[in-house]
Structures are given as structure tokens and as C-alpha cells.
Amino acid sequence: MKVLYDKPVVLKKPVHKVLENLLATVNGxxxxxxxxxxKKDTANYYIDWLAMDQLGNQLYDLKRYEDARVIFENNAAEFPQRDLALFDLAKTYEVLGRKEDAVTWYxxxxxxxxxxxxxxNRLKGLESSK
Known part of the structure; x- marks a missing residue:
């Protein structure tokens, strides 16, 4: 595709799509x-926090909880002001039996x-089961 001054346009690739393919063969x-x-190659890639969260949820739904945890931990570190990113990390800690971590993140x-x-509700449930 050529747009401006007959120069080619380089479209950035979404990181989550590359990782989605990669996760078929490697761990989190x-x-x-x-x-x-x-992340460092901003000329060729872009990061979408919500798409990364969805990638973590795909792993979670496949019961690949440890891989989901790694993706969610990274997403929470990268986007600490996104409540959904933190919530999904907390629920993954909960399913992994890491209740103290789940409480902290909730x-x-x-x-x-x-x-x-x-x-x-999840926090209340965890605190009442102590």
C-alpha cells in the first residue's frame, strides 16, 4: 500500500495476535x-491492553491457568490503572489457590x-472462608 509521496505504508502488528499464535507452542x-x-519495537508493533486481557482470558478458559497468570501479571504491571486487568489477575490467583494474592489484588x-x-463479592467470599 502506498499513500503519501508514493512511499509504502507500514502497518503496525498487534502484539496480542503475535502472542496468540506463539502461545500455541510455548508457555506464558x-x-x-x-x-x-x-514492546520496544514501536515502529512495527502496538499494544492493546484490552486485547492482552482477552488473550489471558482465552488461556484461562482453556484452563491454562499458569499461562493466564503470567499474561495477567504482565498486563497488570503494564496497565496498573485498569481495574479489569487487576481483577482478572485476582480471579486467576483465586483459581490457582493463591488466596492471599487474590485478596490483595481484589x-x-x-x-x-x-x-x-x-x-x-469475591473478596467477601475469600475473607469469609478464612
Whole structure:
């Protein structure tokens, strides 16, 4: 495609799509290593926090909880002001049996968004089961 001054236009690739293909053959740790490399190459790649969250949820739904955890931890570190990113990390800790971590992250969600009902309910459930 040529647009301006008859020069080719280079379209950036979405990082989550590259990782989605990569995760068919590698684990979450390796995928995050590649993420870090692509993140630096802003001329060729772009990052969408919500798409990365959806990628983590795909892994979660496939019961690849450890891989989902790695993706969610990275997303929460990259986008600490996104309550959904923190929530999905918390729910993954919960399913992995890391209840203290889940409680910590649900509380962080509620600092950002005190009206997040599902986070309130899950936190209440975890605290009442102690």
C-alpha cells in the first residue's frame, strides 16, 4: 500500500495476535519475553491492553491457568490503572489457590473502582472462608 509521496505504508502488528499464535507452542513465560521485545519495537508493533486481557482470558478458559497468570501479571504491571486487568489477575490467583494474592489484588481493584461488585463479592467470599 502506498499513500503519501508514493512511499509504502507500514502497518503496525498487534502484539496480542503475535502472542496468540506463539502461545500455541510455548508457555506464558516465553510469550511475555517476546512481548517485552515487541514492546520496544514501536515502529512495527502496538499494544492493546484490552486485547492482552482477552488473550489471558482465552488461556484461562482453556484452563491454562499458569499461562493466564503470567499474561495477567504482565498486563497488570503494564496497565496498573485498569481495574479489569487487576481483577482478572485476582480471579486467576483465586483459581490457582493463591488466596492471599487474590485478596490483595481484589483490594487493589476496589481502590480503583469501589463499585466493582464482582470484586466485592469475591473478596467477601475469600475473607469469609478464612
Amino acid at each position: 513465560e516465553k510469550a511475555v519475553e517476546e512481548y517485552q521485545k515487541m 483490594k487493589k481493584v476496589l481502590v480503583l473502582n469501589p463499585g466493582y461488585e464482582e470484586a466485592k
